Amino acid sequence: MAPARIADDEVYDYIVAGGGTSGCVVAGRLAENPNVSVLIIEAGPDSADLESVQMVGGWINNVDTETDWRLTTVSMPGVGGRKINAYRGRFLGGSSGMNGTLCIRGTKQDYDDWGLDGWSGEEVFRYMAKAETFHGKSWFNAKKDSHGYTGPLHTEPHDLAPISMKVMESYEDLGMPFHDDMFTTGEASHGCGHAPRTVHQGVRTTGADFVTKTYRRDNITIRTECVVDKVLLESVDGDLLAVGVDMVAKDGTRSTARVRKEVIVSGGSYCSPTILMRSGIGHKSELEKIGIECKVNLPGVGKNLSDHLIAFMFYEVKEPGLTSDHFVYHGDSFKSTYALWKEKHEGFLSTFPFGAFAYARLDERLATVPLWQNAPREEGRDPMGLAPHQPNIEFFHTECYGGPKHYADFPIDDKHTFAMCPELFSPRSRGTVSLQSSDPLELPVIDHNYLSDPLDMLVLTEACRFANEIVMTGKGTRDIVKGSWPADLTHHKHTSREDWTEYVKEHAGTCYHPAGTCKMGKPYDGLAVLDEQLNVRGVRGLRVADVSVMPTLNMGHTQMPAYAIGEKAADLIKAADAALSKTS
Structure with a gap:
């Protein structure tokens, strides 16, 4: 029996399809005009009462539950045929409520490289600052002019555990000079430095804060536990126009909402392309294979998928008290740790246990490698397409044992561990997101095609070698490391690229930065889904606003760009509305 359908009697000025990081920003900023009405639709629940969202250290409790999309890739040859979980937040605020809270913005050159009007590095960085209210600490030498102080997103520096000071010393010893606020x-x-976090007074701050708390407005309707099936398109005066959305509630009830002005799709890099495809926007032959009528033939929808890969490399340390393991794994310590957060929002669970961060270029380390030497490159760029003032890799480390759920060899019995995590920037490999069917409740097919390009494997392998050298030879850590954790791994002894290549195949995983599946681009770009104004090509009144619009990834993390894209999208929409009002 077909699900019941309620009357199509809802009309809004703007509909935001997706209540994740960027979607909440768009909705909140549009609603600053009290004369417009905004509907934001989120597939998961409200996050206000989700302790695992508010408590930063509780993020793992969101995984593999109803608050996670529970997405998994197909098996991929580049990572030894493994399938990799793609955790994404399925609640108001989206992945900003279960990520690592890191404000690592990349370099301005990353955005200049897009070559799109209105998206220069200077402009994108201003939008990142607009979203933020930064709270400094006495020990942190902030670059004050680079931060924002009026946005709904509250950020602050992270108080380092003792192991982080040791790792920072090793970073510097291996040639990465210290700059306090270099990631802003x-x-x-x-170089190396501190990464500010989307945490304040022991509580996570998320995209949901743009439409809740002190920013809750009467002209915003928030509909949770409701999946957007498709955008409704009609032919008006010879043009295709977005006129509303079709939705499915948790109980299976279908409904539609109509729109006066614009629909903004903000489902993220996995869900935004699938909403477009179910609407009839995508590669014509692929849509027709699953019985969807193609209304706009845009072959780039769901293509150009990219992500940052990392590898966790755990080490056991000799000295107690350096890592944070004793707060959670030793005896019944977790009980008091949890009580401290509940009572005062303090302690281990009040922040994310990532420590000190570093950027590195690999030019000298790879200079004699034939693959690197002989690879084609543009003038002034390396084989990965990067200029000399863009990093090839990032290093970060954990302050205790932990990571995705398969890391389950907890250091009980007074043992102490941490991980070094090299991260690959500017991946050349590209993947796809596609539909299994037209059913909006069926999960998409995700193929990241990780490490299919040999240069990606080379750079990540070298990053692992370098990371191990930092730990094993850097003056801050070389005397405190006991060996690999768990003991049956021997990565601390690896020296050859061949050894590290095998390690990468077996252990590399996502950094949860999927991007690019609804990319912006010039008219001559055959994979460009959007123009520079975020408009879907061939449709009026329809935009996409989330990190799926990024043509290429930034050399950082995607949280702050997601906020910037939401801020920029809202300004573009307001400007278009103002221009239309003048002419009408």
């Missing part, structure tokens, strides 16, 4: 300025490509 967008100007550094080689």
Whole structure:
């Protein structure tokens, strides 16, 4: 029996399809005009009462539950035929409620490289600052002009555990100079420093804060536990116009909402392309294979999928008290740790246990490698397409044992561990997101095609070698490491690229930065889904606003760009509305 359908009697000025990081920003900023009405539709529940969202250290409790999309890739040859979980937040605020809270913005050159009007590094960095209210600490030498102080997103520096000071010392010893706030300025490509976090007073701050708390407005309707099936399109005066959306509630009830002005799709890099495809926007032959009438033939929908890959490399340390393991794994310590957060929003669970961060160039380390030497490159760029002032890799480390759920060899019995995590920037490999069917409740097919390009494997392998050298030879850590964790791994002894290549195939995983599946681009770009104004090509009144619009990834993390894209989208929509009002 077909699900019941309620009357199509809802009409709004704007409909935001997706209540994740960017979608909440768009809705919140549009609603600053009290004369417009905004509907935001989120597939998961409200996050206000989700302790695992508010408590930063509780993020793992969101995984593999109803608050996670529970997405998994297909098996991929580049990572030894493994399938990799693609955790994404399925609640108001989206992945900003279960990520690592890191404000690592990349370099300004990353955005300049897009070559799109209105999206220069200077402009994108201003939008990142607009979203933020930064709270400094006495020990942190902030670049004050690079931060924002009036946005709904509250950020602050992270108080490092003792192991982080040791790792920072090793970073510097291996040639990466210290710059306190280097991940905010967008100007550094080689060095180490502190990464501010989307945490304040022991509580996570998320995209949901743009439409809730002190920013809750009467002209916003928030509909949770409701999946957007498709955008409704009609032919008006010879043009295809977005006129509303079709939705499916948790109980299976279908309904539609109509729109006066615009629909903004903000489902993220996995769900935004699938909403477009179910609407009849995508590669014509692929849509017709699953029985969807193609209304706009845009072959780039769901293509150009890219992500940052990382590898966790755990080490056991000799000295107690350096890592944070004793707060959670030793005896019944978790009980008091949890009580401290519940009572005062303090302690281990009040923040994310990532420590010190670094950027590095690999030019000298790869200079004699034939693959690197002989690879084609543009003038002034390396084989990965990067300029000398863009980093090839990032290093970060954990302050205790932990990571995705398969890391389950907890260091009980007074043992102490941490992981070094090299991260690959500027991946050349590209993947796809596609539909299994037209059913909006069926999960998409995700193929990241990880490490299919040999240069990606080379750079990540070298990053692992370098990371191990930092730990094993850097003066801050070399005397405290006991060996690999768990003991049956021997990565601390690896020296050859061949050894590290095998390690990468077996252990590399996503950094949860999927992007690019509804990319912006010039008219001559055959894979460009959007123009520079975020308009879907061939449709009026329809935009996409989330990190799926990024033509290429930034050399950082995608949280702050997601906020910037939401801020920029809202300004573009307001400007278009103002221009239309003047002419009508």
